[in-house]
Amino acid sequence: MEKDKNVNGLAKAEIKILVVDDREDNLFSIETILEKNNYSIVKANSGRSALKVLLQQQDFTLILMDVQMPDMNGFETAALIYQRDKLRHIPIIFITAHDYGEENIFKGYETGGVDYIYKPINPDLLRYKVSVFADLYRKNHQLILQESILKAVNLKLQKEIEERTQVQEKIVLLNRQLMDNNAILKTANEELDRFAFVASHDLQEPLRKIRIFSDRVLTLFEASKYDEVQFNLDKIILSSKRMQQLIDDLLSYSRHTNDNTGFEETDFNIIIKEVISDLDHEIQKRSARIKASQLPTTWAIPTQIRQLFQNIISNALKFGKLDHSPQIEIDYDVVSGAEIAGSNEMNKEERFYRIYCRDNGIGFDEKYAEDIFMVFKRLHSYNEFEGTGIGLSICKKIVERHGGFIHVKSRINEGSTFTITLPQKQLN
Amino acid sequence: MNEKSIIIADDDEDDVELFKSLALEFCPELQINAVENGNELMRLLELTPVPNIIILDLNMPYKSGKECLLEIRARKKFDDVKVIILSTSDHIDDMNYCMYKKADNYFVKPSSIEGLKKIIAFICDEKSVNYS
Numbered sequence: 001m002e003k004d005k006n007v008n009g010l011a012k013a014e015i016k017i018l019v020v021d022d023r024e025d026n027l028f029s030i031e032t033i034l035e036k037n038n039y040s041i042v043k044a045n046s047g048r049s050a051l052k053v054l055l056q057q058q059d060f061t062l063i064l065m066d067v068q069m070p071d072m073n074g075f076e077t078a079a080l081i082y083q084r085d086k087l088r089h090i091p092i093i094f095i096t097a098h099d100y101g102e103e104n105i106f107k108g109y110e111t112g113g114v115d116y117i118y119k120p121i122n123p124d125l126l127r128y129k130v131s132v133f134a135d136l137y138r139k140n141h142q143l144i145l146q147e148s149i150l151k152a153v154n155l156k157l158q159k160e161i162e163e164r165t166q167v168q169e170k171i172v173l174l175n176r177q178l179m180d181n182n183a184i185l186k187t188a189n190e191e192l193d194r195f196a197f198v199a200s201h202d203l204q205e206p207l208r209k210i211r212i213f214s215d216r217v218l219t220l221f222e223a224s225k226y227d228e229v230q231f232n233l234d235k236i237i238l239s240s241k242r243m244q245q246l247i248d249d250l251l252s253y254s255r256h257t258n259d260n261t262g263f264e265e266t267d268f269n270i271i272i273k274e275v276i277s278d279l280d281h282e283i284q285k286r287s288a289r290i291k292a293s294q295l296p297t298t299w300a301i302p303t304q305i306r307q308l309f310q311n312i313i314s315n316a317l318k319f320g321k322l323d324h325s326p327q328i329e330i331d332y333d334v335v336s337g338a339e340i341a342g343s344n345e346m347n348k349e350e351r352f353y354r355i356y357c358r359d360n361g362i363g364f365d366e367k368y369a370e371d372i373f374m375v376f377k378r379l380h381s382y383n384e385f386e387g388t389g390i391g392l393s394i395c396k397k398i399v400e401r402h403g404g405f406i407h408v409k410s411r412i413n414e415g416s417t418f419t420i421t422l423p424q425k426q427l428n
Numbered sequence: 429m430n431e432k433s434i435i436i437a438d439d440d441e442d443d444v445e446l447f448k449s450l451a452l453e454f455c456p457e458l459q460i461n462a463v464e465n466g467n468e469l470m471r472l473l474e475l476t477p478v479p480n481i482i483i484l485d486l487n488m489p490y491k492s493g494k495e496c497l498l499e500i501r502a503r504k505k506f507d508d509v510k511v512i513i514l515s516t517s518d519h520i521d522d523m524n525y526c527m528y529k530k531a532d533n534y535f536v537k538p539s540s541i542e543g544l545k546k547i548i549a550f551i552c553d554e555k556s557v558n559y560s
Contacts, residue, residue, distance in 0.1 A: 201487070201516060201517070204516065205440075205516060207539075208516070208537060208539045209442055211539040211540065212446065212538070212539055212540060212541060212544065213442075215539075215540045215541040215542070216446070216541055218541075219541050235442060365490075
């Protein structure tokens, strides 16, 4: 059947034809001619009744319109039909008994008609002409359907694009977070590498000593050389103590990695007083003099700041010259971010406290100024000076946690100056 | 028995003392001088007769063992000196580097007296001086 041939049922378009003629026999004969084609045919026996039909139904494929009708002829009817927007797309074929002449034919075309069929009707011709319009209608219908599908697809696409844009924005955000996290990870990794290095060297070292001196003790026993046992046991005990100190310091270093709470208004004068009293014994022993000027109060973690000054001051005491009593001076000034080398663009406007801690100790070659803040980096062998090489790396970590910097200037035999730069107000 | 002069450069006093005392016991022909860093080693090398053997720790303050090795191997005067690395580092990169830079041998610091004895025995047996 004709209808079923339509592609995928997309255009299940029913072909509806309105036939208008005042004569019942004409209507009947047209209906008979078109009957085979399965069109649905609506009949009207006057222009008026055609208009009435068209008030209720507008989905006609084609109108076949007799021209000579009483009351209202075909042309007049067509003109009235085409006044209505909804009907303007329906083609009209005029059916007429006479050759009206060019003038009348033109009148028909002018009202919107598309074709003429002359009486007596040639059935094949009528069928053919109607089928052309039916095809056109079906194709049109299909196009409309496809268009609506396309529109739907387009809408979907648009939505997808919107979603994708949102997703992309999210990705950009996530990427930025990822990059931030990567930077943190990279630092953590470098620290871990350093830890692994430390574990394989600095921690192994006292262990190796313990083993080899124990071994020595064994051989001494075998050789009955008891007088040397004491000496070697002392070495073992010393190495064990050193090992313990290393582990303690490592723990305290890693603890500082995680502790990020406890910021409060911190009076540095009080902190310095506490540190000096803690180090009293050492200060007495070395007959050291510590001169601390008035220091600022700022937003900080007091326990960490205490540790910071404890490490720096005890460092200054430790590396004092043998023939001089240590002199330590602490004071500060205020600078803007722009005056600090290595500060980024963002804190050019920010104000910083710069706290100086000068000593008159043995100093060191300034090419090691960066090294001394690295975990376990020591400039002296531990036979010369005790300590694990963690103190200053903790200082650096503390200062960085407070959004600041720590630097050192030094000259061999002239002493060192540690400069601690801290922002006046802590950004959350 | 030929006397052999040795300079040992190591900042670890314990290791130097152990080495000395075991050498005294098992290889009395070794004449041992000790320095505690690279700078002192290079200074001593200028002042004293060229030794037969230099034992180098790698990780020393001021001037590392590797730096010393490079300086020594750059001097014709020290062509006949055996340079033996004795380090805590068991890292393959360190070993390769030192052997590539013409160290004569590389030992990782042992954890036992037996291990240290073996190293001393090796040094003791080392054919000294000139085979030009």
